[in-house]
Amino acid sequence: MILVTGGTGLVGSHLLYKLLKTNDKVKAxxxxxxxxxLVKKxxxxxxxxxxxxxxxxEWxxxxxxDVPALQIAxxxxxxVYHCAAFVSFEPDKYHQLRKINIEGTANVVNLCISHQVKKLCYVSSIATIGHHQNxxxxxxxxxxxNQDGDNSVYAITKYGAEIEVWRGTQEGVDAVILNPGxxxxxxxxxxGGSSGLIKKIxxxxxxYTHGVTAYVDVDDVVRAMVSLMESTIKNERFIVISENLSFKEFQDQTASALGVxxxxxxxTPLILGIGWRLDWLSRLFTGKRRRLSKQMTKSARSITKYDASKLKNTLGFEFKPMQVSIEENCQLFLEDLKKES
Structure with a gap:
């Protein structure tokens, strides 16, 4: 039987759909x-x-x-497909991020060990991969x-979660880690996560900024997960990205598909610097959640380009072009918008 953690999230819900087409016994x-x-949707x-x-x-x-509840699951x-995580780049959420991402993953790994699970798939992030000077x-x-670098609190805790998975591989659990964009x-x-980007645009x-990062369609992530779990590959990690795009390129393509x-x-660096400071003050005096941290402004300007050749060469994997992904998702968003109005 298969267990999916984070079954109501973006990756988890799409993964469940794919698994249920070929498996009758799935817990989430x-x-x-x-x-x-949202899963039905x-x-x-x-x-x-x-x-x-x-x-x-079987929900x-x-x-x-919560270890006792997990024991039942x-x-x-x-x-096991471990998709559950807390995503936040707010510095004051660090302890909550640690508890869910690191301690929660440690609990999942420990139960994989004690229940002699055959294989674990962990959905991490490109945030845990290093950067080049060039x-x-x-x-x-x-x-x-670089653990001592200026890493976001999210990256730090996802990296810590990966350490727990690697520990599990030393204690008898085969695992694969995916690092999607x-x-x-x-x-x-x-x-508030990546799913909300289309609505925001x-x-x-x-x-806009000229910073560059990697993007991928959720269907590609799910296909990679299932393919790796069904393969004999074990105790390896894979970058899962379709294309490297600047934030401006992604925004422009999405705006065009939406007709806005x-x-x-x-x-500019000056505008972003003022922005994160005002956001910090707003949090201080109103208690509202941070929307723009210093780390986020740094990421918005940085150029990070990722290579998914390992996955492509290992599985013969082909990614959906991001232009196609953007157009398909924008169309679904507009259709849902009509239904809600």
Missing amino acids: IYRREHKLE VFAYYTTDYESLYQKI INADIT FKDIDY PQQLITEDTYW IIIGPGLWHS YKGMPY KPASKEA
């Missing part, structure tokens, strides 16, 4: 009951028979930081990650 963990409807993008497919899932209400489990040099799985996919338009993002005006003002 959820924390908030109202998010279960995702299924409905791909099939009219989404209700019967959804009913095949377990659990938190990866792990009964009779052979394979921004034009492609980043690979072997690029050194910014994941684009439908369904969770109102979330639709509502209007006046500023693209960003027209460059967010």
Whole structure:
């Protein structure tokens, strides 16, 4: 039997759909009951028979930081896809990030060991891969990650989670780690993560930067996960990205697909510097969540280009072009917008 943690998230919900097409025995963990409807919504993008497919899932209400609840979820489990995580770049969320991303992953790994799980798939991030001094040099799985560098709190805790997975491989659990770029996919338009990017651009993002990072379609992430789990490959990591795009390129392509005006003002270092300081003051006096940290402004300007050759060469994997992904997802967003109005 298969267990999926984070079953109501972007990756988890799309993974469940793919798994259920070929597997009858799938368990999934959820924390908030109202998010279960999002899974049905995702299924409905791909099939009219989404209700019967959804009913095949054995849902377990659990938190990866709650070991007794996890013990129940792990009964009779052979394979685990660990998708659950907390995503935040707010410095004051560090302890919460540690608890969920590192301690939660340690709990999952420990139960994989004690239940003699055959294989574990962990969804990490390109945030845990190092950078080169030369921004034009492609980043690979072997690029050194400087633990003493100016890393975001999210990157630090996801890196710590990877350490827990590698520990598990030393204690008898076969594992694969995926490091996807910014994941684009439908369904969770109102979330604060990558799924919310299309909605933000639709509502209007006046500023752009020339920073570069990597993007990938959620379907490619899911296909890579399943392919690696079904293969004999073990105890290796893979960068999962389709293309390296500047933030301006992504915004322009998305705005065009949505039929809205693209960003027209460059967010210069001065503007970004003022922005994160004002955001810090707003947090201090109002208690509102941070929307722009110093680390985020640094990432917005940095040029980081990643190389997915290892995955392509190992599996003969082909990625969906980002232009196609953007157009498909924008179309689904606009259709959902009509339904809501």
